[in-house]
Structure formats: C-alpha cells, structure tokens
Amino acid sequence: MDIQELQYPHTHSKNDFPESVVAIGYFDGVHKGHQKVIQTAIDLANEQGRESAVMTFHPHPSVVLKKNKQQIELITPLEDKLNLLEQMGVDRVFLVTFDEDLAGLLPQEFVDYFFIGLNVQHVVAGFDFSYGKMGKGSMETLPFHSRGAFSQTVVQKVESEDEKVSSSYIREELHQGNVGYIYNLLGRYYTIKGTVVKGDQRGHTIGFPTANIERKDAYILPQVGVYAVKVQIGDTIWNGMANIGYKPTFSDSTEKPAVEVYVFDYEGDLYGQELVVEWRKFIRNETKFDGVHALIEQLNQDEKEIRSFFNDN
Numbered sequence: 001m002d003i004q005e006l007q008y009p010h011t012h013s014k015n016d017f018p019e020s021v022v023a024i025g026y027f028d029g030v031h032k033g034h035q036k037v038i039q040t041a042i043d044l045a046n047e048q049g050r051e052s053a054v055m056t057f058h059p060h061p062s063v064v065l066k067k068n069k070q071q072i073e074l075i076t077p078l079e080d081k082l083n084l085l086e087q088m089g090v091d092r093v094f095l096v097t098f099d100e101d102l103a104g105l106l107p108q109e110f111v112d113y114f115f116i117g118l119n120v121q122h123v124v125a126g127f128d129f130s131y132g133k134m135g136k137g138s139m140e141t142l143p144f145h146s147r148g149a150f151s152q153t154v155v156q157k158v159e160s161e162d163e164k165v166s167s168s169y170i171r172e173e174l175h176q177g178n179v180g181y182i183y184n185l186l187g188r189y190y191t192i193k194g195t196v197v198k199g200d201q202r203g204h205t206i207g208f209p210t211a212n213i214e215r216k217d218a219y220i221l222p223q224v225g226v227y228a229v230k231v232q233i234g235d236t237i238w239n240g241m242a243n244i245g246y247k248p249t250f251s252d253s254t255e256k257p258a259v260e261v262y263v264f265d266y267e268g269d270l271y272g273q274e275l276v277v278e279w280r281k282f283i284r285n286e287t288k289f290d291g292v293h294a295l296i297e298q299l300n301q302d303e304k305e306i307r308s309f310f311n312d313n
C-alpha cells in the first residue's frame with residue numbers, strides 16, 4: 001500500500017497519479033459503515049481496472065476546529081487505521097493534513113485540488129459525507145462540483161440495532177464499558193496497544209502480578225472497571241483479566257487511570273514488551289475493598305469467572 005502525504009496547497013499534477021476510485025472520510029475505527037464505503041471503492045476499482053484509494057485526514061478535524069483540545073482520543077490511532085486499510089487491500093492512501101487552511105477551502109476548491117487535481121475518477125462516500133468550509137459540500141452537491149471529471153457512489157446507512165454505526169456511537173459504547181457489543185459495530189473487538197512499564201510492584205506480593213500498560217497512542221480507554229481480555233505477546237495470544245482504574249483500595253488519587261493486566265498462566269518478565277490488549281467482556285466495577293484480603297478473594301472469584309467465560313467463548 002502506498003501512502004501519499006498531502007497538504008494544502010499541494011504541487012502535484014494529475015499526471016503524478018494513476019486513475020483511481022477513492023473512498024473518503026476520517027474513518028476512525030474503520031467500523032462496519034466505513035468498511036462498506038471502502039470495500040465499495042475497492043470493488044469498483046477492480047471492475048473499472050483502476051487503483052483503489054482511501055483519502056483520509058490527520059490530525060482529527062476537531063483538533064483544529066475546537067482549538068482548546070490538543071489531542072483527541074481515538075478508536076484507531078493513525079498506525080492502526082493504516083494497518084486495517086492495508087489488510088482490506090487498499091492500493092493507496094492519500095493522507096491529507098487537516099489544518100486551518102484545509103478547513104477553510106470552499107467545497108469547489110477542495111474538489112479541484114483533492115479529487116480532480118489527483119486524477120480521481122470516481123468518489124465513494126457515505127450518505128452523510130460533507131466537505132469544504134463549514135461542511136457545506138454534500139453528496140448532493142458533489143456532481144455539480146465534479147465539473148464532469150468524475151462520477152460518484154453514495155453508500156447507504158449501515159445500522160446496528162436501528163442506530164447508525166458511527167465513530168461517535170462506538171466512543172459512547174466504550175465509555176460505558178460495552179466492549180462485548182462493540183464487536184457488532186467494528187466487526188472485531190476493540191484493541192489497545194501499549195508497552196509494559198513498572199508499577200508499584202504490589203501485584204506479585206498478593207499473588208496477582210500485573211503488567212502495567214502505557215498506551216502507545218491516544219487510544220480511548222473503556223469505562224473504569226474489570227474486564228476479560230485477550231493479550232497478544234509476540235505471536236502468542238493469552239487469556240487474562242484487566243483492570244482499568246485507580247486502585248481505590250490502596251490510593252485516593254483519581255488523576256489518571258491505570259491499565260493493568262493479569263495474564264493467565266504466563267510466567268516471565270514483561271517489562272518493556274509491547275502488548276495488544278483485546279477487550280472482550282465487562283465483568284464488574286472497580287471497588288474500594290476493606291483491605292487486601294477482601295481484594296484477593298474478589299480477584300480469585302474474577303479469575304474463576306473469566307476462565308469459565310473463555311472456556312465457553
């Protein structure tokens with residue numbers, strides 16, 4: 001997959017790129033709605049003997065439009081999004097810098113620079129896609145702005161339980177801890193990549209050594225609580241239980257939640273390793289226990305419940 005970074009104004013001419021069918025959007029999560037849009041572009045490109053491309057943006061538009069927020073948390077930070085697009089078989093990604101200049105382009109200017117100017121022959125987007133300053137361009141105005149240089153396909157709404165599958169919907173479900181349901185929206189479980197860092201070293205003294213995960217990118221954290229997880233260490237996948245929270249039994253701080261995983265049956269040192277944590281099921285809320293023994297009793301119960309969940313799933 002070729003990744004072409006672009007910024008407004010770019011100096012490319014049409015001849016720099018082969019004819020393409022392009023799917024356009026921010027695509028955070030590469031969820032089922034996005035997959036339909038992207039797969040439609042791939043299928044049409046194959047039929048038309050053209051290159052398939054995805055045009056996406058970086059950073060997230062809200063970083064530029066709402067100036068107070070520096071970094072928005074994402075379902076699929078850029079590296080994960082690009083990996084998923086590559087797995088789908090996309091030939092090229094046009095990665096467009098989203099800055100104030102880009103946000104200020106009139107719809108016609110956007111189309112001239114980023115579709116006509118890059119030799120795009122067909123555009124695929126969802127029914128509610130918008131482009132240009134204040135999102136004034138839509139799938140209704142696109143034929144006019146195309147100046148006859150390309151055609152278009154509008155993808156109809158993909159829904160789950162009568163609700164449009166969207167990045168915002170997935171974010172809300174994650175914030176509520178509904179990680180099991182997320183599978184229906186993403187077509188896969190939610191994952192977070194991170195590195196194992198040193199914690200307070202208390203875990204092994206209570207019989208549950210945990211890997212403390214520092215998130216690699218700005219991933220959204222599911223709701224505070226205890227979860228059944230799969231953990232990828234190198235090429236091997238393990239079962240485990242994770243806690244997202246503040247360890248209220250030991251600390252009064254509610255500043256920054258920790259993410260820690262007890263990997264079942266794993267023996268060895270994990271410090272410095274990169275792990276992928278896949279969130280399978282919400283088990284319970286985090287609780288302040290009356291001492292370490294009550295916590296240990298609960299952790300034994302959690303382990304039993306989660307092992308039995310994985311035996312059945």
Ligand SMILES: Cc1cc2nc3c(=O)[nH]c(=O)nc-3n(C[C@H](O)[C@H](O)[C@H](O)COP(=O)(O)O)c2cc1C
Binds near residue numbers: 200210246
């Ligand atoms: C599956 C799991 C569930 C946990 N649940 C709680 C909890 O309900 N309340 C709490 O105070 N700490 C909870 N913890 C956090 C433990 O207190 C923590 O793992 C232990 O103190 C070790 O911390 P350390 O890694 O900072 O040394 C949980 C940890 C795991 C792995």
Ligand SMILES: Nc1ncnc2c1ncn2[C@@H]1O[C@H](COP(=O)(O)OP(=O)(O)OP(=O)(O)O)[C@@H](O)[C@H]1O
Binds near residue numbers: 026032037128166
């Ligand atoms: N459920 C869906 N059905 C069909 N098309 C969709 C769906 N969700 C998004 N799309 C289309 O996929 C492209 C990328 O969508 P985009 O990332 O902008 O929004 P989104 O997933 O709806 O998220 P948000 O909640 O942030 O608006 C756009 O062309 C959009 O119209």
